[in-house]
Amino acid sequence: MRKICFILLTGILLSCDGDPIDKGVETTIEGRIYDKQNDIPFDHLKIKIAEYKIHRSGIYTNREFIQWIDSTYTDQYGEFYLKFETSGRGDYYQFHVEDKPYIWDYHQSVFEIPYIGKSLSLDLDLLHLYPINLVIEMKDIQHLPVSLNLRHYQDLEDIKTGSGTVEINIYADKNSDTEVKFRRKIATSEYEQYSVIIPATNISELINYNLTLNNSDFKPTE
Numbered sequence: 001m002r003k004i005c006f007i008l009l010t011g012i013l014l015s016c017d018g019d020p021i022d023k024g025v026e027t028t029i030e031g032r033i034y035d036k037q038n039d040i041p042f043d044h045l046k047i048k049i050a051e052y053k054i055h056r057s058g059i060y061t062n063r064e065f066i067q068w069i070d071s072t073y074t075d076q077y078g079e080f081y082l083k084f085e086t087s088g089r090g091d092y093y094q095f096h097v098e099d100k101p102y103i104w105d106y107h108q109s110v111f112e113i114p115y116i117g118k119s120l121s122l123d124l125d126l127l128h129l130y131p132i133n134l135v136i137e138m139k140d141i142q143h144l145p146v147s148l149n150l151r152h153y154q155d156l157e158d159i160k161t162g163s164g165t166v167e168i169n170i171y172a173d174k175n176s177d178t179e180v181k182f183r184r185k186i187a188t189s190e191y192e193q194y195s196v197i198i199p200a201t202n203i204s205e206l207i208n209y210n211l212t213l214n215n216s217d218f219k220p221t222e
Contacts, residue, residue: 018054018056018091019091020053020086020088020089020090020091021086021088021090021091021116022086022088023085023086023087023088024085024086024088025085025086025116025117026083026084026085026117027083027084027085027086027093027113027115027116027117027118027119027120028081028082028083028119028120029080029081029082029095029113029119029120029121029122030079030080030081030082030119030120030121031079031080031121031122031123031124032074032077032078032079032080032123032124033045033074033078033080033097033123033124033126034078034123034124034125034126035125035126035127035128036125037127037173037175038127038128038174038175040128041074041076041077041078041079042074042078042103042126042128043074043075043076043077043078044073044074044075044076045073045074045078045097045098045100045103046071046072046073046097046098047071047072047073047074047080047082047095047096047097047098048068048070048071048096048098049068049069049070049071049082049084049093049094049095049096049113050065050067050068050069050093050094050096051065051066051067051068051069051086051087051089051090051092051093052064052065052066052090052091052092052093052094053066053089053090053091053092054091054092063092066087066089066090067087069084069085069086069087069090069093070082070083070084070085086116092112093112093113093116094110094111094112094113095110095111095112095113096109096110097109097110097124097126101129101154101171102128102129102130102131102171103126103127103128103129104126104127104129104152104173105126105127109124109126127152127173129152129171129172129173129174130171130172130173130174130201130203130204130205130206131169131170131171131206131207132169132170132171132172132178132198132201132206132207132208132209133167133168133169133206133207133208133209134166134167134168134169134170134180134209134211135165135166135167135208135209135210135211136159136165136166136167136168136211136212136213137164137165137210137211137212137213138159138161138162138163138164138165138166138213139163139212139213139214139215140162140163140215141159141162141163141184141213141214141215142162142215143184143185143186143192144158144159144160144161144162144184145158145159145160145184146158146159146182146183146184146213147159147182147183147184148168148170148180148181148182148183149180149181149183150170150172150178150179150180150181151178151179152171152172152173152178154170154171156168156170159182172198172201173200174200174201174202174203174204175200175202176200177197177198177199177200178197178198178200179195179196179197179198180195180196180198181193181194181195182194182195182196182213182217182218183221184218190220191220191221192218192219192220192221193218193219193221194213194217194218194219196211
C-alpha cells in the first residue's frame, strides 16, 4: 500500500507543463481608468498585454515571458478598448498599466486575465500624484549617502553630498500630507533617520518646498 501511495505522489510531483492555448483565440477588455479622489481621468495612458508560458517543476511553477502581445491607449475620458489574439505559444496572460512616476496604482495595475476567449469589463481607480521640488540645504551632513523614502514609493537617487543645496523632485498626493524619511548608515547594522512632513499642497502645479538638514536631526532607528 505504501509503495502505491509513493508512486501516486511521485506522479503528481513530476507533472509536466500544460499545452499552450490555441492560436487566434480572441479576448476583449474594455473599461475606464480614473482617479476618484481628484475626479480626473487618466488620458493617453498605455495598456499592454503580456503573454507567458507556465512551466512546472515538481511543486514549483515559473512564468516564461514570451512577448507583449498587444497594446492600446486610454482616450481623453480614461476609457479603453482592446482586442487581442493568442499566439499559440502561451497559456498565461497579464494586463499591465504603464508605469509612471505620477501614478500610484494601489497594486491594481498588473493582474492576471482570468478568462481567455471572453469579453471582460473593468474599471481601475488609480491616484494621480503631483510634483514637489525639494530644495534641501545640507549642513555638513556626515555618514553619506542619505536615502529618501516615501509612502508612495519612488525610485529616488541617494544624496551623496554633505554640504550646499540639493534639489530633488518627488511626487505626492496633493490632498494629503506627505512624509519624507531621510535615512543614513552610521555603522555596521546601525542606522539613523529623520522625518519631515510636507503639508498638503492642494494644487496641481510644481512647487518648491525648502528644508534644512542637520546632523542633529537624525535619530537612531529602532
